[in-house]
Amino acid sequence: MRIIATLAAAAVAVAAATAVQAFCGFYVARADTSLFNKASQVVLVRDGNRTVITMANDFEGEVKDFAVVIPVPTKIEREQINVGDRSIVQHLDAYTAPRLVEYHDPDPCMRYERYKSSADSALPQSVLNEEAKNAARSLGVTIEASYTVGEYDILVLSAKESDGLIRWLQNNDYKLPRGAERVVDSYLKQDMRFFVAKVNLEEQAKLGYQYLRPLQVAYESSKFMLPIRLGTLNAKGKQELYVYALTRTGRVETTNYRTVKLPSDMDVPAFVQGEFAEFYRAMFDQQVQVENERAVFLEYAWDMAWCDPCAADPLSAQELRKLGVFWIGGQGGSKIAPMPAQGVFVTRLHVRYDGEHFPEDLVFQETGDRQNYQGRYVIRHPWKGEPSCDISQYQTEVRQRQEREARQLANLTGWDIEDIRAKIEFVGTAEAQKEPWWKRIWS
Amino acid sequence: MNTRNGLLATLRDPRYYQIAVLSLLLGYGIAVLDFGIRWQYALLIVITALVVQFAGTLYAKLPRFDPLSPLITSLSLTLLLRTDEAAIAALAAGLAIGSKFLLRFRGKHIFNPANFALVSLMLLSDRVWVSSGQWGSAALGAFALACLGFLVLTKAKRAETTIAFIVFYGALLFGRALWLDYPFSIPLHQVQNGALLIFAFFMISDPRTTPNTAIGRVLHAGLVASVAYTIQFVFYQPNGPILALIICALTVPLIDMFMQGRIYRWEQVVDRRISSTKGVF
Structure with a gap:
């Protein structure tokens, strides 16, 4: 039974790219509850050194046990952390998702043509219903600031004191994955900072959310990277990570791993329509093997002003602004009719990683490549x-x-x-x- | 007899090996790695480079037109430069070869031509980039690249630049790993970068833009490695080695001033009688 459950979970994550958990942190469990992070969705908005990161999570477990330690490349203050809107990340996911297009053969005896296109949409969601009490906050010597943002209690650890992070977590009954000390230590030496986010059940009840909303952090740093090393520590096997990069100029790729386009524009048999999720998962598995489990896959690269065919409408300027795209105006006429934003390029990357094949954190660069690319599969009836x-x-x-x-x-x-x-x-x-x-x- | 000697002399020119190896890499990149090199752009780069070289030959009144060096520069450019614009690809080739004829100091050109074109276009336009991760890091591939490159170098008899660069850069990466308590899989992964090896074996090693003495070349390689490391791991910017080489190019004339040596000439291996009084291109 357990195997089936695991496989099913993987299916959702791969096929629909929706069932996910927070990424770059490792989950720390109170007492003996085992928590695993298997997949994550991250939106990275980047222009110059300015970065806004949104971490959507699909945490499976009791909310009271949820705690995540997030490394950030620079010192952060209260105003730099925000709680985002999960539906926008879902919209971005749907907009960039690989799509299945169908065409109908014309009557061979006549000369006319018609086609319709449909995009993969049914994206199952996992919803957290559990309500539980949060344990009392413990303000050890390592805590610089502690406040509540939305349903989260945030503890920012100060520069000097954060090396006491491990001790503090252990003192507070958090279970640390093996090897965490080494990784945390290396981040500290590179001047990275940490914050801890826990769910404040009272606030959550007040707000009425049944799930955990994504955490957002805005910071300025020359490091264009995602720390994945902590995430490899407590995960069972490989993890799925989806990165949506929103930039001004062009496609984003990794500089320390190969970025490979998934095979696209392929004709597939009509029955794939009924099992698109299985098809996509199997294809992804296969491509991961072809690349010796060492590649990052490009699933979508497009100017956000349009799409063809559209798996979902392009995001409005307002939505993009909420994701942190600071260089576009959020107001301009959006109340009357939401207009697609100009000057935003989206890159969707999908990576399956573990410590063995991805020893180093992901490092990115923005390229001048503005060629559109999409995962598109065609059925001809x-x-x-x-x-x-x-x-x-x-x-x-x-x-x-x-x-x-x-x-x-x-x-x-x-x-x-x-x-x-x-x-x-x-x-x-x-x-x-x-x-x-x-x-x-x-x- | 004469023909036979001529053929042997021709084969001794290391540039033929270099062209063969770079073509092989290009073929591997297009056929196996499929990282979006367009053959039309490759052709455009080669033609532009040859035309500019020809114009330069007339301008500098050189005794003969030499197609080998621009061919090598074109191949290096094709392997490293990424752009969607045909005009930029052509401009890159023009800048590379043009810089050889125009930016000179004491009988040598200052910059590695491909390096000069890459960096200046990256600074001038946001439509140019270098995909350093696209070669992957398969150990076997790295090994093959290194061996092939080495062949070129031993023929060029200036292997110390490459070896020194790899040793210095490797030492810095492993030193960083020790400091950060990294598992050794991380620096190993970083060294196995195909683009880094291409840089070490085919760009920094260019005998025409490195110092004239062996000690000078080791010194220069050390300098490039340190600057590359600083760009990559202190300022966290991509393309550390490529940027470092252009920054350090200005130190080559300085090193040469203090350390006397012979200017490298491709032709001396081929035919000792042909030598240009105008310097070498």
């Missing part, structure tokens, strides 16, 4: 009307196309070609069966 002419030629062509799609799908996903063929409704099968059986062995 054969024409299924009453023929007014001889369509055997058309049917043969379609069967050949279906066979090509089957092989392509097998290549992309590693699925068994016979299983795939069994699921495909080959057109004119009755006629096809007249073909000698050996024709399909080596084809």
Whole structure:
């Protein structure tokens, strides 16, 4: 049962890119509750040295046990931390998600064309219903400031004292993953700071949220990076991370790992429509293996003013501003009709990482590449009307196309070609069966 | 007999090996790594470089047109420069070769041509970038690159620049790992960067823009390594080595002033009778 549950969870995370948890921190559990962070969603807004990071989390466990230690590249003050809107991150996710497009073959006996496109949307969400009491705050000597932002109690640890972080956490009954000392130590030596966020149940009840809203931090630093090392410590196996970079100029890529485009614009059999999530997960698994588990994958790169086809509407200037895109005006006419924002380029990166294959934190750079890229998969439905002419030629062509799609799908996903063929409704099968059986062995 | 000697002499020119290795890398990059090098741009860069070299040959009244050096510069540029704009690709080649003829000091050009073009375009335009992570860090690939590069270097007989750079930079990375209590997998990962190795074997090693003496070259390599490290790990900016090389290029004439040595000439291996009184390009 447990295995099934794990697999199901992974499916959600990969296929829909929605079920996620906070990233760069490690979760610390009170008492013996085991908490794991398996996947995360991070929005990185960056222009010059100014950065706004939004960490959406899909924490699975009792809220009272939720605590996250977040390293930030520089000293931060109270005003630099904010609690964001989860629906905007979900909107960004939907807008950038890999999409499935379907086309319908025209009547082979007539000359007209029509198509419609549909995008993958059904994105299951995990919702936290648990309410629990928060343990009393403990203000040890290492705490510089403590305040409540939204439903979170935030403890900012001061520069000098943060090296007592480990001791403080241990004194406060937090369970630390093994090896945390070394990692925390290395961050401290690089002048990074930490803050701890816990859920304030009283505030949460007052606000009425049933889930944890994303935490946002604004800071100025020359470091364009994401600390992932802490995250590898207490995770069970590999973790999924989605990074949405919002920049002014162009695509974002990692400088210390390969950034690879996922295969896109592929024709796939029609049955994939019913199992797009499985298809996408299998394809991602396969590509991770092809790249020896060492690559970061590009899933979307686009000017935020438009999309084609749109998996969801582009984000409004207001929404982008809430995510921290500080260089666009948040007001201008947005009350009448939300306009897509100009001058914002989005990059969606997807990485599956563990300590072995990703020993170093992710370091990014903004490139001048403004070429649009999207994960797009195409279904072509054969024409299924009453023929007014001889369509055997058309049917043969379609069967050949279906066979090509089957092989392509097998290549992309590693699925068994016979299983795939069994699921495909080959057109004119009755006629096809007249073909000698050996024709399909080596084809 | 004469033809045979001529052929042998030609084969002894290390630049043929260099061109072969760089082409191999380019082929690997396009076919296996698929990191978006457009062959049209590669061609554009090569043609522009050759045309500018030809113009430069006339301008400097050189005894003969030499296509090998601009070809090497074009290949290095193609491997490292990323842009969406054809005009920028052509401009890069023009700047690279042009700098050889115009920016000179005491009979040598000051900057490595490809390095000069890369840095000046990165400063001038936001449509140019270097994808240092795109070579990946597969240990085997790094090893193959290093060996191939070494072949070029031993032919060029100036391996000390590369070795010194790798030793200095490696020492800094491992030193940092010790200081930060990093597992050694981190500096190892950093050293296995394909772009870093291409830089070490094909850019900093350029015998024409390094000091004339062996000690001078080691000193220069150490300087480049330190500046690269500072850019990368103190200021947290990408492309440390490439920026460091251009900054340190200005120290080469200084080092040469204090340490006398012979100016390297590609041609001396090929034919000792042909030597230019105008300096070497």
